[in-house]
Every structure is written in structure tokens, then in C-alpha cells.
Amino acid sequence: MINYNGNFIDQSNTDLINRGFLFGDSIFDTLKIVNNNILFWEEHYLRLMSSIRILRMDIPDMFTPEFFEKEILKTNLKIENFFSGRVRLSIFRSGGGLYSPESSLPVYVIQSKKFDEKTFKINDKPFKVDLFKEYFIQPNLLSNIKTNNKILNVIGSIYANENELDNCILLNDKRNVTEFLNGNIFIVNEKKIKTPLLSSGCLNGIMRKKIIELIKTKSNLEIEEIVISPFELMSSDEIWLTNSISGIVAVSDYRKKKFSNEIAKEFVRFLNIEIENI
Template identity: 50%
Template sequence: MVNFNGALLSKDSNILTHSNRGLKFGDALFETVRCINGTIFFWEDHYFRLMSSMRILRMEIPMEFTLEFLEGEIKRTVEKNGLEDDPARVRLTVFRKDGGLYSPETHEVSYLIEVSPMESPFYLINQGPYEVELFKDYYVNKDMLSNLKTTNKILNVVASVFANENGFDNCLLINGDKQVVEVINGNLFLVQGNTIKTPPLGDGCLDGIIRKKLMEIVSATEGLELQEESISPFELQKADELFITNSIQGIVSIGKYRKKEYGNATAKSLLGKLNAKARLG
């Protein structure tokens, strides 16, 4: 079952029309969250990022779009799918209602909630090889729109095709200044000694929720230094570790980039702290 504007419908239902603005213009935002036994990981952070993004895109925020209302709709959808006692992946998409060309006829929005089962209730470190490559065909823009979680993800799609065709698990994306910004499905962190570095929002990376949480964890951990600075491709092969963060997987440790192989001791340590923070909300 999916939740379309509060109506619980079969996943096979014809919900979206040919005039859907998310389809035609990418005029949509989304949040992907983990829901474990009725608890949505970092829900307040996801909610406030969505509200901020809607304001930036000049979408009209409905009066009923409170934190409690959307949380209730997510949980209702999870329960309707029989996943209230199991780990669930939830995607909440908000898109401007039909009408208009580039200029919309209305700023009112619709929402769609989809859920699917997951294996583990908490974040686990990935096992086995995980190889990445630099994707240089197209660039991430250095502007605020790149910080938002919109459905304009064609760069990520093309990079995914490149990765699949060439046997890589992921790709590192760069901006017009040739700085490494993020990966296809999340933010990037680089470890060298006791220093943990991640690109700043000004370089065009996604304003990720787990990025934010991990920055808080690193800043509060004695013996670690956080740097929010640009990352050059030349730094990648000098690093001790590289890892990815996103809301579904938590931390994904990169094993290899070109001839360089990486450890994952720091990623493992931080993953434990991230799980603890998730349990506390």
C-alpha cells in the first residue's frame, strides 16, 4: 500500500497523471528515512530539512503539514504494509500539483509515501570489496539547489550507469572546480590520521542528515579533528579511509579507489556512535 494525500491505495493504483510536475519538470522533493519498530530515525531533522527546502522552492506548505501529522501518516502507511514491528525504508515525496509549464499554475502540493522492508534494524558496516571511480563526464553545480534533496537526479542516474558498465560500486562526483563533492547516493568523508574531512555545502554537496549527525559526533569525539573543506582528487590516494554516509545505509566504507586500498577502523568506530545516536533520536 502507498499513501497518496492521506488515502491508502494499492501499489498498482494509477496515482500520477501525465501532467504531474514531478515527472515533467522534476518539481519535487523527497526524504528517505528508516522506520524501526515505529520509530523514525532522525525524523525532526528530515522534517525541518523538507520544510526549509519547500520554502526555497516556493512551494505552499499546507497548514496540516506539522511534524506530528507527517510522522503519523508515515507510521500509518508502515502499519498498513504490516511492517510496524520490522525495519522499513520509507520515501516521502512532495511535488507541486498539476498545471502550467515552467511557470506553475499553483504552489499547492501533494505528497506520496512509499514503504518497503529492510533486513537490519540498525546500521551495519559493509563487508567485502567496495570500489569507486571518479565520474568526470558531468559536474555538480556549486549552488543552493544542489544542497536540496530534489528529484532532479539525472547526473546521479548517468553516473550510476557509468559505474554499472565499468564494474564499480559507486562514483565520486565533482563540481566545476574539479573538487570532489559527494558520491552517487550520499556524502563523502575522508580520514587521514586523526583528521576527518568532508566537503562544505558551498562546493555543491547534498545537505545530508547523516552528514550532519556524523559531523556532530566527530566534533564531540576526543582525539578527532573535523574539517569542512574542499577535497581535491589528489588527496584521495593519500587518505587512510574514505566512507559514504546516507540515511538508509548509515556509513559505507570504501575499499578501493584506483590503486589505493583503504582501511575501515574509523568508520566502524563512528558507526557504533551513529547507531547510539539513532536510538536516542
């Protein structure tokens, strides 16, 4: 029997108490959809399968790219025929048990939300950020994947709201720059663009990977995956937040410094050219 906020529910009739809810025994991915097309789907799918293996779940034979594409499309068609928006694909371990699971088979949940923004656009509003130093990321293989254990990001988001910030930069246990609350971080300094190493504890982001590819193939700029000290932020020309939904968000203010977004604009243009062929 379950007492859910004062209401009694028969546990045998609900999936409310699942392993994702109880133990964070789950992963998720966030996908941008444009006219029923999943942007960068191959990269997202490969990361999902890799994450399932890292959590030591079995991968059913039916979990093919085509299977999930069809399931996502079926879900989106419930909203409209030519869907554009965001999809959250969550996968958690089925069955019961305590810390030791009774099953290694995964279950999936697809959530769709419509929005009309079909291209990436540079933000024209101020985007103010600062460091979040109350808690720190512990770098390991689990910090590189999107698990449901995001309490640090939640508390950091509350801190941002309390301090009239648009986002916060997270640090790892060595007090080095790791990522934003909801995306990877890039800093631009003259002809060089830097982003933290995966070993720093940052998410192995799909947009991070795309931006690195574009820097190497579409520009004369140099990319460095490197350890970044917070002191380097003040000396940079631009700071970017990157994720699969927004593409690139350019920071306008960090502490007392104002930042430009000219190079960010150019890479947003590169991204839009990239998705024209998807």
C-alpha cells in the same frame, strides 16, 4: 488525451502527468524506519520544510511533523505492525501550467519498502569506487537539496555498473570532490577528517550532519569542512560514503589503493548508540 506506451489514457482521470514528472518540480527525502520509529525525524522534517520554501511552494498548516509521522505510520502499517525499512517521502507542486505553475500548493506521496536491518553495520564486502568525470555538479542552493532532478546520478550509476564499480565520486565544475552518487563523502587522514563544504555543491545530508556532530562530541579527531582536491583521495587513510539508510559505507578500493575501515567501525558504533534512544 495521453498515449502512454501505446495505451490511451484520459488525462482527466490520472495523476501521471504531474509537475514532478513533467518538470522535476519536486523534492524527496529518504527515511530509515526501525520498529515504526523514524530515525532523526526532526532533522529530516526541517530539511523538507526548508526545501519546500526554496522551491517557493506554500506550506499548508497541516504539514506538521505529527501529520507526516501519522501518514508514514499508516502507510507502514499496511505492510506490518512493527515496520522496519525505508520510506521515500516525495512532495511535488500541484496543479498544471507550463514552467509557470498555476498553483503553489504541494502534494505528497509516501512509498514504503520493508527490510530487516535495524542497526547500522560496517560493510564487510569490498567497495570499489572511482571518479565520475563525464558531467559535473553546478554548486548552488538547489544542489544542496534533494530534488527529483537526478539525471547526473543516474548516468553516473550506469557508468559505475559498466566499469564494475560499486559507486562513483562526483566532482563540481571546479573539479573538486563533492559527494558520492547516493551520499556524502568523508576522508580520514591521521587525526583529521575532512568533508566538502556545502558551497561545493554537495547534498546537505542528514547523516553528514550527524557524523560531524559525532566527530565533535565523541572523538578526539578534528573535523574540517573544506575544499577537497581529487589528489587528496590517494593520500587518505579511509574514505566513507554516508547516507541515512546505510549510515557509513567504507571504501575498500580507490584506483590502485586499498583503504582501512577502523575509524569507520568506531563511528558506526557511535551511530548505533545514538539510535538506541530514539
